[in-house]
Amino acid sequence: MDIADRVALRDAPVRPADIVPLDRALRLVLQGGRETRSYRVRAGDTLWTIAGRTGMRVPNLQELNPGLSPRNLAIGEVLKLSRTVPLINVSTVYTQTQRQELPCPVVRKKDDRLPLGLTRVLQAGRAGLAEVTEQVICRNGQVVGRRELTRKVLQAPREQVVAVGTWQLLASRSGSGGRLGWPVVGAVTSPFGARWGGFHPGIDIAAGYGTPVDAAAPGRVVRAGWYGGYGNCVDIDHGDGVVTRYGHLSRIAVEEGEQVIKGQLVGYVGSTGFATGPHLHFEVRINGNPVNPESFL
Ligand SMILES: [Zn+2]
Structure with a gap:
């Protein structure tokens, strides 16, 4: 665990009334910060669409902007917004091990005995399995990065082998690709x-x-x-x-x-x-x- 901000611990005299229990102190650390933003009212806005767009609740909007009511919104009016943010930012790093499927590679082999345009599966592929250990980096509980540490292949994937036909059905001296002509025209x-x-x-x-x-x-x-x-x-x-x-x-x-x-x-x-x-x-x-x-x- 790592604290991203500079936090100093020091002994200081405090009033007994300022001492809070651990769970409240924790809540203050996680939600005690406040970030103030603003919002300019656009045509077609209502308090509810503003609340939805800004991640706020209508009562909080009204509390921050006294006198605001659904009927007196003016286009261009600037509203105060705020949201809670952590007082300090906590980074955590942990390692986790997970099983991961390994996709099977596909190998194509030209086959001059198979007519052009046709393919045939010679060996069916099978996905593999690996055990991957990675370092997960979180900031305030949100994953912000991952780094692979080790990878152990439990089962190697088996490649899928596909024959791809290259045989021109009919050798053509005219070079027209050896296609057949329709013997009659019809459906x-x-x-x-x-x-x-x-x-x-x-x-x-x-x-x-x-x-x-x-x-x-x-x-x-x-x-x-x-x-x-x-x-x-x-x-x-x-x-x-x-x-x-x-x-x-x-x-x-x-x-x-x-x-x-x-x-x-x-x-x-x-x-x-x-x-x-x-x-x-x-x-x-x-x-x-x-x-x-x-x-x-
Ligand atoms: Zn027939």
């Missing part, structure tokens, strides 16, 4: 993923019967014919294990083995196979596994 009426208790391995794109369907990227036609629920179906192999599939076509415009360029006509929208109406079912497969085409369009 996605059924997205990739869980559907009707099953799994929808592609997206359905709304388009009228007979709308031309274009190759999403250059490649080689590896399927051009009827394929079960897909009806009339075209698969194009783009290399690097990437295949696009176009289903429910009313008519096919390419042949198996044919080399196509991006945007080339491969067929026409229909509703052959398992389809309730004309639309294009479009799939992207990487090494045989369907992925969400919307990540690459």
Whole structure:
């Protein structure tokens, strides 16, 4: 404990009436000081808003400013304010020990086998725990500063490792980033993923019967014919294990083995196979596994 002001102790004769019990003396030390301020009345002020703004009570305001009443406040009038402050300022310093959570760091690793734009958590992170001892500095009971003295790590945080895909799905000689082109222009009426208790391995794109369907990227036609629920179906192999599939076509415009360029006509929208109406079912497969085409369009 430290007293911020200069306080001298000395023996002096006092009148017996000035001697006070300890608790009153303590109250005097903590609240015996008085700080006088003033306040200039602004438009729209009331005694209550002034009291609220200055941390005072209306009766105290009236006591300090005799004759003040809610009805005779004048704009620009100066009111006396005061508040109690400690007679002397007491600083205390103590040490305290607390447990503190340590956030887990995140490490990003580039992965050239993961498509660009996708991430995958390789190792889940976990927060750590430390025991921290610090010095706390208070002034009149209010914390004004802290200083770390020691830190003991009870449990080190485990880093979160995230793979960040850098693989360009399709190598592009034009440098356009290897994105896929939309095979037809239309709204996605059924997205990739869980559907009707099953799994929808592609997206359905709304388009009228007979709308031309274009190759999403250059490649080689590896399927051009009827394929079960897909009806009339075209698969194009783009290399690097990437295949696009176009289903429910009313008519096919390419042949198996044919080399196509991006945007080339491969067929026409229909509703052959398992389809309730004309639309294009479009799939992207990487090494045989369907992925969400919307990540690459
Ligand atoms: Zn579909």
